[in-house]
Amino acid sequence: MEQLLTNIRDCKVCQAHLPLGARPIIEASKNSKIVLISQAPGRVVHESGVAWKDQSGKKLREWLGVDEETFYDSENFAILPMGFCYPGKGKTGDLPPRKECAPMWHEEVWRELENVKLKFLIGAYSTSYYLSSKGNLTEKVRNYDQFLPDHWPIPHPSPVNRFWRSKHPWFEEEVVPQIQKRVREILS
Template sequence: MANDIQALPFRELVHQVRSCTLCADKLPLGPRPVIQLSEDSKILLVGQAPGRRVHETGLPFNDPSGDRLRQWMGVTRDTFYDETLMAILPMGFCYPGTGKSGDLPPRPECAPAWRELLLERLRCIELTLVIGQYAHAWHLPKPKQPVTANVRNWRRFWPDIVPLPHPSPRNNGWLKQNPWFEAEVVPALQDRVRSILGQAVHSPLR
């Protein structure tokens, strides 16, 4: 079965992912995988899992977190949602529900089922942004480190990978406590994005 899926044309593989019901009985609003990608994508964004608003609209990062992420990258919405430029593959493709302190973790069934199959088709990726602890744990070299340590040591992964904190408004306190992030990492990230996309980017909000 795995070999059959690996042999699928790219569009059919994506269709299979978007039709996935692997953990339907564990999702409070049912399955709705929200991903964006093409075989030409140049930048890969890896977040946690869609929030409720993203589930409702079917558009990844269509929320305040996405607004801040676009500011960090210095790109417009049109650029961000151009699948030939940006691939967006969260660690969990469906909204997992809400717990006591925010959204629940990504469903554990998702990444083992689909992640490698999709990543191996993205052969034009020049930069991967790993956002938050679950993306860090999957994409960064072991041993596992806290998010702040990974972001502070961003040069270790440069220029192919940039570890980021989650852009959620819940992280406003972290940003205030770590002003070096917007002073050092954000300008470097914008320069890297500009070099890949070959277009001007906007200045970060201060």
């Protein structure tokens, strides 16, 4: 696993397409229990080099019901983005993750993980990639129990998505408590 993580962190395949250069972000251990499959690091994470060390991460930890120490323990959580590097800024948020990363690296990572109990699919890119069922992100999030016990689709916790959350209060009222309960069960 350590060699694979080093290889991913050294990857420069899309260097020419990245406004701030390549800085692949990934965290995992052979024993990671929960895998967070997200879209791509934002600018703040690119600059710090620490996954989810931004406002999105703060909201995600709140939804999961864990503190930073628990979250950043790779025995608990693996962080596996669809795109490992910051893709750049778009009109209404960051650009989509680069398409090279997931096909190039995900299968190798899955082969190394030995103790996964749950995979959170965070946002539209990971849910589209991993769930072949039809329906938009909202439908997948609402019907999350159809994808359990392996996958749990959730919206991206970005502040940009605050409008989605305000339109769909059921997520934080009904689903988040179930997420927290399941995370506690896995980590205890």
